[in-house]
Amino acid sequence: MLEPKIVFALAAVLFSVGLYGVLSRGNLVLLLMSLELMLNAANVALVGVARYWAGMGGAADDFSRAHSGQFFTLMVMAVAAAEVGVGLAIIVAVFRRKHTSAADLATELKH
Amino acid sequence: MEVLFVFCAIVALIGGVLCVVQRNAIYSLLSLLVSFAGTAGVFFCLDASFVAVSQILIYAGAIAVLFLFVLMFTDTRTVLGMGTPRVVDSRAVFNPDAKPEAGTRVKRFVLPNPLAALISLGVLAAMLFAIFKLPERFGKFGPLVEGEGLARDGIVPMVQFGSASGITLVTFQDFPLAFEVVSILIFAAVLGAVLLAKRHTAQATEPEPAVATEDE
Amino acid sequence: MDNLFKNPEVLLWLVPLLPLLGSATNGLFGKRFNIASSGAIACGAVVGAFIIALSLFISRVSQGITIQSIGYNWMVVQEAGFAVSFRLYADQLSMLMTLIITGVGSLIHIYSVGYMGHDEGFARYFSYLNLFCFAMLMLVLGDSLVTLFLGWEGVGLCSYLLIGFWFKERKNSDAGKKAFIVNRIGDFGFMLGMFLIFWHFGTLSYMDDPFVPGGLYRIVAENSHGHMDLNLINWACVCLFIGACGKSAQIPLYVWLPDAMAGPTPVSALIHAATMVTAGVYMIARLNFIWVHAEAALQLVAIVGAATALFAGTIGLVQRDIKKVLAYSTVSQLGFMFMALGLGNYPVAVFHLFTHAFFKALLFLGAGSVIHSLEHTLGHGNPDSQDLFKMGGLKKKLPVTCMVMIVGSCGLAGIPLFSGFFSKDAILYTAFELGSAMGGGINLGYIVWAMGVAAAVCTAFYSFRLIGLCFFGKWRGADAAYAHAEESPRSMTLPLAILALAAIGAGYLWMPAAWLNYAPFSDYLAPVFAAGQEHLHHNHSVFALHAEHSADSIAREWVNMIISSVVAIGVSFFAFSIYSSPKGVAREQALASGKMGAPYRLLLNKYYIDELYQILFVRPIQILSDVAFVMIDVIFIDLILVNGSAMAVATGSRIARRVQTGVVRHYLYAFAAGAAILLALFLFVR
Structure with a gap:
C-alpha cells in the first residue's frame, strides 16, 4: 500500500476536503483552518515526492538533494505559520470593526 | 510500516473531514489537530522523521494554540441551521447565557454546501485523474540509501x-x-x-x- | 552665417518663408497688435520677400542663371521609387510669377492697411493674406508637382478663408464654401493628372529627384521622340486642365469666382484677379514641355478658353454690381490666357497674365476705393455701395480713383498703347496666325480668333460701361453718400498710382513685331519653353512658335491689330457715350423691358447656370443627403450604434455588476472553479 500514487491520492483527497472547507465555511477562522488543511495536503505530496527521489538511487550528491522536498515542507510550515499569524490578526481587526468574523459580511471591497 | 501508514492516513482523512463539517469551532479545531497528528504519522512512514516532529511542534504547539486564542477573542457561534452567522449584534453574541431558542434542535454538523462540494469534487477528480495517469515508475518507492x-x-x-x-x-x-x-x-x-x-x-x-x- | 544668407540657394527660401513668418506672427499674437503694427508686419514680410526676389532676379535669373535651392526629399518611398523633392526652383517663369505675387502683393498689402483699418479682424485678415502669399509662392517656386499641389491647396484654403472673411453673414460663408467645393472637383482632376504623370514618367519633380536624376525635364526630353504613350499624356493633361478649370475659373467650374467677390475687395484684387486664379495658367506654362505632346488636350484648352472668354464677357455686359463686372471680366481674361495656351503660345499667355495682374488689380483696388468711400455713409456690407446703377458722377469726388480706373479700363479694353492692348492683341494674332497656318477654311485658329474678337468687344463694352456708370453722369444713389464721399487715404491711392503706371508700362516689354523688334519679355522667358519648342520644330508642328516673321505674317499682324484696335476704340467710345450721359441707365432699363428683355434677363441671370447646377447637382445631392441623414445618421448611427451600444453596455453591466457581490466566498468559488477548469484543460486538452 505504501507507494507514491497512494500518497499523492491521499494528498489530493486531503486537499479537496480542505478546499471544500474553504468554500463552504462562512466563518473566517474556520476558513483559515481549512486553508491549513490544504497546505498540509500539499506537504504530504512534497514529502511523498522527497521519498520517491530518495529511492531512485544515485550519487552521493543526490543524497542531500533528495531532502529538498522535506526542506520545502518545512518552508511551507514556516510560511503557513506566518500566514496564520497575519491572517488571524486581520480577523481580529475585522472583528473589532464589524463585531463578527463572518466572511460574507465583509463586503467593503465591493464599494 | 504499511499498516501504520494506512492507519495514519485514515486518521488524517477523518480528522480533515470532521474539521470541515463540525458546527462547533472548538470541535473543528480539535479535528484539525487530529488530522495534523495523522499527517505527522504519514510523514513518519515516509521516512521524514524530522518533518513529522516539526509538524507536531509547529502545528499542534503553535498554530493550533493561536487559533484557539483567536476563537476565544471572536465569536464563532452561528445562527441555527446556517453555515454563517447572520445576525450580528455584539452584545448578544458576547452574552454567555445566550441560548438557542427553545424547541430548535442544534445539529452537530453543518449542512453540506452543494456548490462547494461540486467544485472540490471536480478538483479532486482532475487531480486523481492526473495521478492515475502518472508513468509506471511512480508505482513503487525504491530502497533507501544512506548518505555521507x-x-x-x-x-x-x-x-x-x-x-x-x-x-x-x-x-x-x-x-x-x-x-x-x-x-x-x-x-x-x-x-x-x-x-x-x-x-x-x-x-x-x-x-x-x-x-x-x-x-x- | 553671413555667407549662408548670401547664398542664393538659401536666400530663395526666405521668399516664401517671410510671409509665412508674418502670417504666424499675426495669427498667433494678432490680438495684441493694433492696425499699424499688424499691417507693418504683414507689409514688411511681403515687401521683404519682394526685395529678396528682386535681388535674386537681378543678380541671377535675369542673366539666365536658374536657382535650385537647398532642400530635402520628402515622403521617400524606396520601393516605388517615389520621393517629393522639397526644393525651390527659380527659373525665368517662376521668378516672374514670384515678382508678380510679391510685387502686386506688396501694393495690395499696403492698400489693405487703409482699406481694412476700420475692421476689427485686421490681424486675422493680414495673417490670411500673408499665408496666401506663402502658399502662392510655394506653388510657383516648388520644384515638384507635389509642392505645386501643396501650394495649390494652400491658396485654395486661403481663398476660402478670405472669401468668408466676414463669416457672420451667411451669404459670405456660403460663397467661401462654394469656392472650396467647386475647387475640390478641379483638385480631384489635378490629382488624377499627377498620378498619371507619375505612372508614366516615374517622377513628379521638374529638376531634382533622388530616383530619377534630372526629373521630368530630362525624362521627357529623352523620351520625346516616340517613346511616350501620347494617349496617356493627353488624358493626364486633360485631368490637369480640369484642375486648372477649377482654380482658374474656366467653364464649367467658373461659378465660384463671381461669388467669391463676397470677400474684401483687396482680396478680390490679389487672389481672385492677379495671382491665385492664374495658377492654372502658370501650371500649364510650367509643364509646357509635357503639354506640347498633348495636342488634343491643347485644343480642348483653346476651345474652353475661348468659350469662357466669350461666355463670361457676355454676362459681364449687364451686371450691376461693380465687383461682379470685374469678376466676370477676370473669368473672361483668364479665358484669353487659356486660349493662348491652347494655341501653343505659352509666352503670350504668360504675358497676358503679367499685364492682366496689373490692370485687373488696379481695377479691383479702384473699385475698392469707390466702395470704401461710399461705405462710410451707407454702412458696411450695404449692397448699394457696389451697385453701379446707384452711382454716377463720382469723378469730382474721387479724382485719383477715377483717373486710375480709366487707365485700368483702357488696359482691360485693349485700347492701343495700354498694356492690355499688347497682350490681348498678341493672343488674337496668335489665333489668326494659327488659322492661316492650318489652312483649309474654317479651322480651330479662326474659330478661336472669332470668339476672341467677340469677347474683346464685350470687354471693351463693359469696361467703359463701368467707367461711365460709376464716374460720369449724375449721381443716382442716396444723397448723403455722395455728399460724404471722399478720396481714399494716401495708403490706398499710392498703390493705385503705382499700379496705374505698371498697367501702362507693362505692355511695352513685348512690342508687336509689326512695330518694332523689341521683345525682352519673350526673350527672357524663351529658355523655359525652349525644350518644348524644340520638339515642335522637330515635328514641324503648326503650334510651333517662330522667332522670325515673314512679310506675310507682318501683314496679317497689321490687319489683326487694326481690326482689334478699331473694335476696342469704337466699342469703348460707344459704351462710354451711352453710359456717361445721365440717360444711360434709363436706356438700359428700357432695353431690358422691351423687345430685348428675354436675352437681357438671360445674361443678367448668368445664363441660369447656377440654377442649372442647382437642379443638376445640388438638388439630387441634397435629397440624397436627406435620405442618408435619416437612414444612416438618425437610425443607424444615432439609434443603433450610439444609443444601442450605450444601452447594450448599460444592460450588460447591470447584469455583470451582480457578479461583484463583495462576498469573499463567491470569489473563492470562481477562483476554485477556474483552477479546476484550467487543470482539466491541461490534462485533457493536450
Whole structure:
C-alpha cells in the first residue's frame, strides 16, 4: 500500500476536503483552518515526492538533494505559520470593526 | 510500516473531514489537530522523521494554540441551521447565557454546501485523474540509501534519510538563502500581526455600527 | 552665417518663408497688435520677400542663371521609387510669377492697411493674406508637382478663408464654401493628372529627384521622340486642365469666382484677379514641355478658353454690381490666357497674365476705393455701395480713383498703347496666325480668333460701361453718400498710382513685331519653353512658335491689330457715350423691358447656370443627403450604434455588476472553479 500514487491520492483527497472547507465555511477562522488543511495536503505530496527521489538511487550528491522536498515542507510550515499569524490578526481587526468574523459580511471591497 | 501508514492516513482523512463539517469551532479545531497528528504519522512512514516532529511542534504547539486564542477573542457561534452567522449584534453574541431558542434542535454538523462540494469534487477528480495517469515508475518507492555526512575528526558519519542531520545538510548546503528569507518573512509577519491586532484607540471608542443582515 | 544668407540657394527660401513668418506672427499674437503694427508686419514680410526676389532676379535669373535651392526629399518611398523633392526652383517663369505675387502683393498689402483699418479682424485678415502669399509662392517656386499641389491647396484654403472673411453673414460663408467645393472637383482632376504623370514618367519633380536624376525635364526630353504613350499624356493633361478649370475659373467650374467677390475687395484684387486664379495658367506654362505632346488636350484648352472668354464677357455686359463686372471680366481674361495656351503660345499667355495682374488689380483696388468711400455713409456690407446703377458722377469726388480706373479700363479694353492692348492683341494674332497656318477654311485658329474678337468687344463694352456708370453722369444713389464721399487715404491711392503706371508700362516689354523688334519679355522667358519648342520644330508642328516673321505674317499682324484696335476704340467710345450721359441707365432699363428683355434677363441671370447646377447637382445631392441623414445618421448611427451600444453596455453591466457581490466566498468559488477548469484543460486538452 505504501507507494507514491497512494500518497499523492491521499494528498489530493486531503486537499479537496480542505478546499471544500474553504468554500463552504462562512466563518473566517474556520476558513483559515481549512486553508491549513490544504497546505498540509500539499506537504504530504512534497514529502511523498522527497521519498520517491530518495529511492531512485544515485550519487552521493543526490543524497542531500533528495531532502529538498522535506526542506520545502518545512518552508511551507514556516510560511503557513506566518500566514496564520497575519491572517488571524486581520480577523481580529475585522472583528473589532464589524463585531463578527463572518466572511460574507465583509463586503467593503465591493464599494 | 504499511499498516501504520494506512492507519495514519485514515486518521488524517477523518480528522480533515470532521474539521470541515463540525458546527462547533472548538470541535473543528480539535479535528484539525487530529488530522495534523495523522499527517505527522504519514510523514513518519515516509521516512521524514524530522518533518513529522516539526509538524507536531509547529502545528499542534503553535498554530493550533493561536487559533484557539483567536476563537476565544471572536465569536464563532452561528445562527441555527446556517453555515454563517447572520445576525450580528455584539452584545448578544458576547452574552454567555445566550441560548438557542427553545424547541430548535442544534445539529452537530453543518449542512453540506452543494456548490462547494461540486467544485472540490471536480478538483479532486482532475487531480486523481492526473495521478492515475502518472508513468509506471511512480508505482513503487525504491530502497533507501544512506548518505555521507560532514567529516569530523577524519571520520565521515553515515546519515539517515530524513533525519535532522540530513535536513541540516540540505538546508545549509543547498538552500541557505531560502532559509534566511523565510526567517525575514516570519519576522515581518510577526510585526504585521502585532500592528494589525493592536487596538487603535480611535476605533475602540467609536465602533462602527453593526451592518445590516442582508446583502444590499 | 553671413555667407549662408548670401547664398542664393538659401536666400530663395526666405521668399516664401517671410510671409509665412508674418502670417504666424499675426495669427498667433494678432490680438495684441493694433492696425499699424499688424499691417507693418504683414507689409514688411511681403515687401521683404519682394526685395529678396528682386535681388535674386537681378543678380541671377535675369542673366539666365536658374536657382535650385537647398532642400530635402520628402515622403521617400524606396520601393516605388517615389520621393517629393522639397526644393525651390527659380527659373525665368517662376521668378516672374514670384515678382508678380510679391510685387502686386506688396501694393495690395499696403492698400489693405487703409482699406481694412476700420475692421476689427485686421490681424486675422493680414495673417490670411500673408499665408496666401506663402502658399502662392510655394506653388510657383516648388520644384515638384507635389509642392505645386501643396501650394495649390494652400491658396485654395486661403481663398476660402478670405472669401468668408466676414463669416457672420451667411451669404459670405456660403460663397467661401462654394469656392472650396467647386475647387475640390478641379483638385480631384489635378490629382488624377499627377498620378498619371507619375505612372508614366516615374517622377513628379521638374529638376531634382533622388530616383530619377534630372526629373521630368530630362525624362521627357529623352523620351520625346516616340517613346511616350501620347494617349496617356493627353488624358493626364486633360485631368490637369480640369484642375486648372477649377482654380482658374474656366467653364464649367467658373461659378465660384463671381461669388467669391463676397470677400474684401483687396482680396478680390490679389487672389481672385492677379495671382491665385492664374495658377492654372502658370501650371500649364510650367509643364509646357509635357503639354506640347498633348495636342488634343491643347485644343480642348483653346476651345474652353475661348468659350469662357466669350461666355463670361457676355454676362459681364449687364451686371450691376461693380465687383461682379470685374469678376466676370477676370473669368473672361483668364479665358484669353487659356486660349493662348491652347494655341501653343505659352509666352503670350504668360504675358497676358503679367499685364492682366496689373490692370485687373488696379481695377479691383479702384473699385475698392469707390466702395470704401461710399461705405462710410451707407454702412458696411450695404449692397448699394457696389451697385453701379446707384452711382454716377463720382469723378469730382474721387479724382485719383477715377483717373486710375480709366487707365485700368483702357488696359482691360485693349485700347492701343495700354498694356492690355499688347497682350490681348498678341493672343488674337496668335489665333489668326494659327488659322492661316492650318489652312483649309474654317479651322480651330479662326474659330478661336472669332470668339476672341467677340469677347474683346464685350470687354471693351463693359469696361467703359463701368467707367461711365460709376464716374460720369449724375449721381443716382442716396444723397448723403455722395455728399460724404471722399478720396481714399494716401495708403490706398499710392498703390493705385503705382499700379496705374505698371498697367501702362507693362505692355511695352513685348512690342508687336509689326512695330518694332523689341521683345525682352519673350526673350527672357524663351529658355523655359525652349525644350518644348524644340520638339515642335522637330515635328514641324503648326503650334510651333517662330522667332522670325515673314512679310506675310507682318501683314496679317497689321490687319489683326487694326481690326482689334478699331473694335476696342469704337466699342469703348460707344459704351462710354451711352453710359456717361445721365440717360444711360434709363436706356438700359428700357432695353431690358422691351423687345430685348428675354436675352437681357438671360445674361443678367448668368445664363441660369447656377440654377442649372442647382437642379443638376445640388438638388439630387441634397435629397440624397436627406435620405442618408435619416437612414444612416438618425437610425443607424444615432439609434443603433450610439444609443444601442450605450444601452447594450448599460444592460450588460447591470447584469455583470451582480457578479461583484463583495462576498469573499463567491470569489473563492470562481477562483476554485477556474483552477479546476484550467487543470482539466491541461490534462485533457493536450
